[in-house]
Amino acid sequence: MATFTNGKPAPAGDAVATDLPVGSSAASVPSPSVPARYYFNLTDGHTMIRDEEGITASSVQAAVVSAMEAVEELRAQDPLNSDEWQGWRLEIVDASGQAVQIIPLDALLAH
Numbered sequence: 590m591a592t593f594t595n596g597k598p599a600p601a602g603d604a605v606a607t608d609l610p611v612g613s614s615a616a617s618v619p620s621p622s623v624p625a626r627y628y629f630n631l632t633d634g635h636t637m638i639r640d641e642e643g644i645t646a647s648s649v650q651a652a653v654v655s656a657m658e659a660v661e662e663l664r665a666q667d668p669l670n671s672d673e674w675q676g677w678r679l680e681i682v683d684a685s686g687q688a689v690q691i692i693p694l695d696a697l698l699a700h
Contacts, residue, residue: 627652627689628682629659640682649689652681656692 624645631638646652656679674694681690 623647626684627655628684629656630680630682631677631694632680633677643684649681653690653692656681656690660692660694 624647626643626645628640628643630640644652644655646655660679677694679692679694680688682688
């Protein structure tokens with residue numbers, strides 16, 4: 590799993606994956622056959638908790654699956670504290686720093 594730096598505990602909110610990539614350039618998305626490194630940064634628009642480790646994935650879609658698994662792990666750590674993460678999102682960022690997908694951590698869906 591990704592490692593976040595700044596000492597803040599990982600969020601425990603519900604998440605909904607968005608289907609639209611943030612970047613508009615198809616050139617920034619690696620081909621499915623070439624593994625690439627993706628980072629899972631957490632942000633509320635003001636504070637950024639950067640993932641210093643990242644993961645290697647075969648595609649953006651594979652990185653999204655891994656990110657959703659990470660969010661589920663974070664949610665399981667403290668399921669009653671989701672309000673703390675209202676307005677936060679997990680940004681999947683490629684090695685160049687380009688955000689390729691955003692997953693809101695707001696408690697939009699109950700499990």
